[in-house]
Amino acid sequence: MPPDATAAALPRGSRLGHTIAQNIGLILACAILILAVFGFALIYGIEQHRLPGNFELTSAVNSAIPLVFAAVGQSFVVLTRGIDLSVGGVVDLANAMAAVTMGKTLGSALGWSAIILMTGAACGLVNGLLVALGRLPPIVVTLATLSIFQGLAIRVLPEPGGAIPPAYTNLLVNPNGPWALVYILVLGLGWAAFRRSRMGVDLYAIGNDEASASALGVNVLRTKIIAYVLDGTLGAAAGLFLAASATAGDATTGNSYTLSSIVAVVLGGISLFGGRGSAIGAIAGAFITTLIVNILFFGHVNPLYQSFYEGVFLIIAVVLGGAIGGAIRRRR
Amino acid sequence: MSALSVDTRRILYAIAAAIALFLIGEAAHPGFLSGGSVSSILVIASFVGLVAAGQCFVILIGGIDLSVPWVLNAAAILLTTTSLGKNAAAPEAIVVALGMGLLVGAANGIGVAFLGIPAVVMTLAMNGIVEGLTLGLTGGFTCSSCSSYAPPAIQTLAHGTLLGIPDALWLWAVITALVSGALAVTRFGRATYALGTNPLAATLAGIDARRMTILLYALCGGFAALGGVMLVGFGGQASLGLGDPYLFTSIAAVVIGGVNILGGRGNYLGVAAGAVSLTVLVSVLLALSMPDYVRSIAYGVVILALLLAYGREKER
Numbered sequence: 001m002p003p004d005a006t007a008a009a010l011p012r013g014s015r016l017g018h019t020i021a022q023n024i025g026l027i028l029a030c031a032i033l034i035l036a037v038f039g040f041a042l043i044y045g046i047e048q049h050r051l052p053g054n055f056e057l058t059s060a061v062n063s064a065i066p067l068v069f070a071a072v073g074q075s076f077v078v079l080t081r082g083i084d085l086s087v088g089g090v091v092d093l094a095n096a097m098a099a100v101t102m103g104k105t106l107g108s109a110l111g112w113s114a115i116i117l118m119t120g121a122a123c124g125l126v127n128g129l130l131v132a133l134g135r136l137p138p139i140v141v142t143l144a145t146l147s148i149f150q151g152l153a154i155r156v157l158p159e160p161g162g163a164i165p166p167a168y169t170n171l172l173v174n175p176n177g178p179w180a181l182v183y184i185l186v187l188g189l190g191w192a193a194f195r196r197s198r199m200g201v202d203l204y205a206i207g208n209d210e211a212s213a214s215a216l217g218v219n220v221l222r223t224k225i226i227a228y229v230l231d232g233t234l235g236a237a238a239g240l241f242l243a244a245s246a247t248a249g250d251a252t253t254g255n256s257y258t259l260s261s262i263v264a265v266v267l268g269g270i271s272l273f274g275g276r277g278s279a280i281g282a283i284a285g286a287f288i289t290t291l292i293v294n295i296l297f298f299g300h301v302n303p304l305y306q307s308f309y310e311g312v313f314l315i316i317a318v319v320l321g322g323a324i325g326g327a328i329r330r331r332r
Numbered sequence: 333m334s335a336l337s338v339d340t341r342r343i344l345y346a347i348a349a350a351i352a353l354f355l356i357g358e359a360a361h362p363g364f365l366s367g368g369s370v371s372s373i374l375v376i377a378s379f380v381g382l383v384a385a386g387q388c389f390v391i392l393i394g395g396i397d398l399s400v401p402w403v404l405n406a407a408a409i410l411l412t413t414t415s416l417g418k419n420a421a422a423p424e425a426i427v428v429a430l431g432m433g434l435l436v437g438a439a440n441g442i443g444v445a446f447l448g449i450p451a452v453v454m455t456l457a458m459n460g461i462v463e464g465l466t467l468g469l470t471g472g473f474t475c476s477s478c479s480s481y482a483p484p485a486i487q488t489l490a491h492g493t494l495l496g497i498p499d500a501l502w503l504w505a506v507i508t509a510l511v512s513g514a515l516a517v518t519r520f521g522r523a524t525y526a527l528g529t530n531p532l533a534a535t536l537a538g539i540d541a542r543r544m545t546i547l548l549y550a551l552c553g554g555f556a557a558l559g560g561v562m563l564v565g566f567g568g569q570a571s572l573g574l575g576d577p578y579l580f581t582s583i584a585a586v587v588i589g590g591v592n593i594l595g596g597r598g599n600y601l602g603v604a605a606g607a608v609s610l611t612v613l614v615s616v617l618l619a620l621s622m623p624d625y626v627r628s629i630a631y632g633v634v635i636l637a638l639l640l641a642y643g644r645e646k647e648r
Binding site: 148 | 471629
């Protein structure tokens with residue numbers, strides 16, 4: 001539900017208070033992100049005797065950006081009360097196609113990028129049609145299509161390899177500066193526009209109460225399909241950024257994005273029960289996830305225990321977030 | 333057919349799908365239906381079936397367990413490192429492995445029931461926690477006891493036969509009877525369905541929702557660990573990544589078996605048939621010597637086809 005829509009009707013509490021309560025997930029996600037940035041700077045400062053600079057910022061942005069795209073894609077689907085387990089397969093497929101097709105020139109790379117994004121959209125369309133028209137549960141549909149997309153990716157690129165033109169890498173993930181932040185800005189602005197559009201309102205309505213939304217004239221079928229198509233397209237974009245960073249392709253590196261995109265969405269304050277949260281939060285969530293890895297690395301934590309600490313952190317973040325959010329809603 | 337309930341029909345569909353896949357296998361690769369081949373396929377299916385039994389419990393209450401892969405893997409590693417291949421230590425090792433599974437599962441249940449964490453998040457985090465602990469405590473699986481074998485007694489259990497039928501299948505048959513019986517006729521079963529259909533109504537009817545949730549997640553962890561014990565008995569040695577295939581397979585078996593992913597409907601009989609279907613499917617594709625990618629694609633397509641055939645949500 002868009003902020004402020006019901007503020008006037010509330011018996012008590014200010015408009016500001018209402019806005020805070022409506023966006024509590026996003027606010028908490030940004031708070032955790034700021035803490036993570038300070039935590040990273042602190043540990044980095046202690047270890048390296050200087051503050052992180054341009055290089056660290058660039059590498060953090062460039063390593064987070066594929067997850068940012070995958071997580072924003074996941075947001076669209078989660079907001080409709082769905083889930084996309086196939087996003088890892090879409091990332092794989094896009095990554096594999098990029099490595100095989102792009103050739104040597106920037107022109108061919110850009111041309112193929114468009115085709116790859118359309119392929120991602122087609123993957124999303126398949127998911128969307130099966131969920132919306134086929135009336136199958138999203139978790140099961142995307143579990144099955146994950147297997148299909150991964151198979152296609154391996155067919156395209158059986159062994160790691162291929163090549164990405166250096167000019168393309170410089171354009172997407174320039175190693176000399178955090179220019180990739182521009183893409184994140186575009187993504188954020190795109191989200192802000194989408195959220196205020198008719199489609200955005202419909203998306204939240206479906207996530208909150210599908211039957212009511214349908215009764216009020218929301219085209220559930222079309223909105224859901226579009227959510228999955230956007231998700232697939234952004235998943236393919238994640239694959240392109242991943243290929244550009246690695247300067248080569250691998251049909252299996254994308255697998256981890258299924259689960260990490262869900263983690264980013266949850267850390268970003270989006271409810272897995274749909275209808276609550278913002279893709280901006282998912283962007284923050286993707287950065288938090290990436291920063292935690294950096295903090296553990298510079299904190300000299302035994303890498304073997306890395307997933308242990310990530311798991312503990314996820315539980316603590318979700319429990320604290322829920323407790324703080326609940327307390328603020330109760331106080332009003 | 334119209335006399336049968338939707339749930340019974342779904343179980344029959346799952347069984348029919350398994351039989352159809354066996355027949356397709358025989359048509360594509362004569363000899364597929366020989367006794368030896370069928371029994372070895374069923375033994376492989378039993379490992380999926382054990383893990384899916386736990387997954388079935390939590391999905392019946394509208395949950396899910398994503399921590400299955402590393403609970404299974406950790407149980408397999410605990411079994412070999414505790415017993416060091418000695419028969420005398422086998423009972424203790426089994427208790428340790430299954431106990432770990434039950435405890436981790438109970439922790440999942442506590443997170444879901446008391447801390448209000450969504451099941452997807454809680455069990456995903458738990459999978460990471462168990463993975464990190466397993467890797468960390470074994471030094472990345474480089475410990476001196478890591479290469480130990482499972483005790484011969486357990487290997488015999490996984491490979492041996494009784495009255496011409498593999499022991500693993502006897503075990504699975506007993507568990508199938510226990511689980512589907514418990515779900516069908518006991519108070520525990522009715523409480524599970526009630527909780528999955530409407531948690532509020534179930535609580536008002538006097539069911540302790542939190543205790544049931546913890547119990548069911550604990551059972552799920554226990555079954556994943558049992559799968560790990562059987563699997564390491566079958567393979568002899570534990571390895572990293574042993575549990576990875578069992579996450580999606582166990583969920584797929586539950587869903588193909590006619591259990592509603594949102595909870596409240598379905599029975600383990602269908603799930604067992606689902607486990608057989610999936611294993612037969614992989615075996616058929618292997619028998620046809622299909623490359624990896626075809627297997628992966630066909631796996632997804634067949635799951636979708638089965639779901640479209642009989643797994644659809646009711647028309648609103």
